[in-house]
Amino acid sequence: MAREIEERGGQVTTTFQRNRDRYEAFRETEANYLQTVADALLGETDPDMTDLVQCYDLAKAQAANRTDTQASAEVRDDLARLLLPAQNAEWAKTTRANYETAAKAYARAADELVAALKVVDPDAAPESLMDAAPKVRTAWVDVPGLAARLEQAADFLAEAALHAGGSNDEAERIALIARVPDKINRREFWTALEGQHGRAGRWGTLHQLGCTLTPADDPTTVTAYRRPRPIETRYLRTDTGLRPVDYDPETGKPEGAVPAAASM
Incomplete structure (x- = not known):
């Protein structure tokens, strides 16, 4: 989970990174007691036979367990469970900051798309723009890419919100990414959102409905924009x-x- 957030611009604490690096390095390491015995017997100095016998016994135990992959996996899982509480505590130190990072990225992407939508109708026929100003034609071309970028930013926002204590419920995700006008018909809103969209995707639909594309200040206190009650x-x-x-x-x-x- 942490790597996804990091890849999108989030951060982890130094302690979290150190613990993760150590664990991953340990997972890749497997003691070779038999090689230790061989090296001692071939060395220039006389080995301590007591230590050598202990290493040899460990080598025999290791060989006996080599085929028991299930037991090995269970031990590794037990180790991971012992490490998890401390890692979760470290992770919690950065979740709010990561949400703020995601919110800023979302706000920038939303502003860029809305700016283009204010310049041109994204679903205008190409031939109708032949004599349009260069700014208008450029905005029309840019809309799909800007919408895709906003979709990625929204995914990052939702993931960061979930780690910060928010919900992944669809109705709450709407409240996370947009402010819906009070005057809007709730049934018409959901019908439009679940219907066919134009070149700007659902973002163009939300914009047409009068929604403000802005991230929620606090993902833990958003009020879900519920679905309409049944007819x-x-x-x-x-x-x-x-x-x-x-x-x-x-x-x-x-x-x-x-x-x-x-x-x-």
């Missing part, structure tokens, strides 16, 4: 009796529609 079957009173209608609890329409129990 209900309710009833309208008419001159001829009750007529079933699809009632949207998000908008309260159609007005006057009542639940089945209330219609009796």
